[in-house]
Amino acid sequence: PAGAPDRSLARKVTKVGVVGAGLMASQMALLFARRLEVPVVLTDLDQSRLDKGVGYVHAEVDKLLGKGRVSADQANRLKSLVTGSLTKDAFADADFVIEAVFEDMAVKKQVFAEVEAVVSAECVLATNTSSLSLTEMGAGLAHPERLVGFHFFNPVAVMPLLEIIRGASTDDATLATAFAVGKSLRKSSVLVKDAPAFVVNRLLTCFMGEVVAAVDEGTPLEVAEHALDGLGLPMTPFALLQLVGPAVGLHVAETLHAAFPERFGVSENMAKLVASGKPGVYRPDFSLDPEAVALFAGGTSPSTAEQVRERVLGALSREIRIMLDEGVVAGPQDIDLCMILGAGWPFHLGGITPYLDRSGIAQPRFLPPGVASLPA
Template sequence: GAPDKALARKVTKVGVVGAGLMASQMALLFIRRLDVPVIMTDLDQARVDKGVGYVHDEIDKLLAKGRVSQDKANRLKGLITGSTSKDGFADADFVIEAVFEEMGVKKSVWAEVEQIVTPECVLATNTSSLSITEMAADLKHPERVVGFHFFNPVAVMPLLEIIRGEKTDDATLATAFATGKSLKKTCILVKNSPSFVVNRLLGRFMGEAGKIVDEGTPVEVVEKAFAGVTPMPPFMLISLVGPAIALHNSETLHGAFPERFYVSPNLAKVVEEKIPSFYGADGKLDDSIFEKFSKPADAKVLTEEQVREQALSALADETRRMLDEEVVAAPMDIDLAMITGAGFPFWNGGVTPLLDRTGIAEKVTGQRFLPKGAASVAR
């Protein structure tokens, strides 16, 4: 679905708005893969210095491991600069933001950046859930705004969701794909829709797991139900993502599809109390957290098999809806996204072959996702 690569513009300088961990990881990737100057900006010098310092430290680690020469390390360090002013974006061809996940903040950033950059400069957002169309709506050149969603950690996770807004033009999209390819990422074209692909499916899955626990099933049962199906148990996944980010994603999706996406009041309580993980330092579930969970008087307790079927049924339903909405072009795009962006076990072939093989796809949606015989053997 990508446009003609001949339309792509050359990227000779990159601007990064933000100097936090995600922004710093992106800056490092850009200088390593594109070999072009990168300027990072943030609100104060301390944050800028911390971001540039992170990049320097990571280059030093590469040098210590013998993955780059001293000359290469010096050159890479010379490519990264930082500033509290965005004036350095004036000659940038590609500016990406990684600021707070709030629409007003992102709109404000782009309004400021647009006054500085050239009309052809691509404005890329690393948003994980917000509308690209809305983000670009007030700009003079909304056609050059595109979603460019990395997964954490940036250097490790192969997936890059490239999201086309309502007014994103082909030249911008082609530049985004060419840049993603140069970054050695697996690029998937995604329609502008709430939480895109991976976070939408994870939101439905984690919401279902939270609902099952809230209704009375012991968390240990839920955590054991997905062995060999998901990269890790649901509450471990929520802990890795961060409870606050998981809650924000579920609230975004609940706002768009309230009848399907569940927001756990218990998860909201965990976020309010600033609890960072459901697991202790010993790697075991922290029972003291779950003891605080509110439980209904008429508890509904499921078995591991019932938990797995309920959650996979929700995934089947959401996957079919996403394909019907043309969020992506084909089931294989969803499989590729979940393997490379969420770490789903590759031996299952992705989400859709698993749902086909278990019979859940036909039971829930009335049809298979893939032709009969395709990816039908589990290894």
């Protein structure tokens, strides 16, 4: 991957620790055990959550066994590799510890302070944060150079992208170890600068923010929801919001608004939706929920679907240009890779930057003529 350190600097990983035992943490534990074939220990403060997390891993292994993906011996071995502990002392001999706790800076800083107190000097500390600053997260650590971002996408076993984030203090050995682990996990890793929401979530929030803003300004929700159907995206914007969770979407929007208030807004209607406690804009059968739709009061200036489409794509083009100028990634192709593998950008379009080039929205072009573009 562009910018990755020499792989010879990577340290060997013989045991993995996972802080948390929720769904994301349990998915990670299974992946680490299956691909690295090393002991993996989950920790949590609550025995019932811990039992549920380990139980999830064992149940998923049984599913693999039932499908013939693993043998009986392999299944037994995988189950034996994943254990749980109520204390972080279980990380004492771990080489790689990743947190998957609540997306709150204070909580994550506390977790890493507790982990650093028990692990060896060579242990890599990884965060699965989706939007928070690594540099701030590591500010209170005795050894911030061993903190690295290791951002998975959900579902962990299926989504092939891994955003590896280098904080201000992250050293080459830590980064090389992260890339080596990512390769062992069979993920496509991209090196990302420590910037708000990194790549995929920053662009998805930009995309979603423009759609929501159009609705807030008076565009009927159904019109805005289907304005970009012609691109062949894997799902509509509000279906994506429901999948991610409105509360998570609002949190990332607030993070980006704090960093770039002139480009990222926070929808009052979205805040009302989250405050209402409703799970999303759709019912379980993916039909629009009238009560949730009603929370988007709308204004008095309806826009057409084409205007919404141009608004969204124009905003994405501007944000990608800024990200490249900031050095968030090495080049446009890294943006393309992240969006295809992490956001489901339609593969047949060749990547988001060549699409914006071909459609004339990117001015100037992101890529030289002839690179990922149609013949004249």
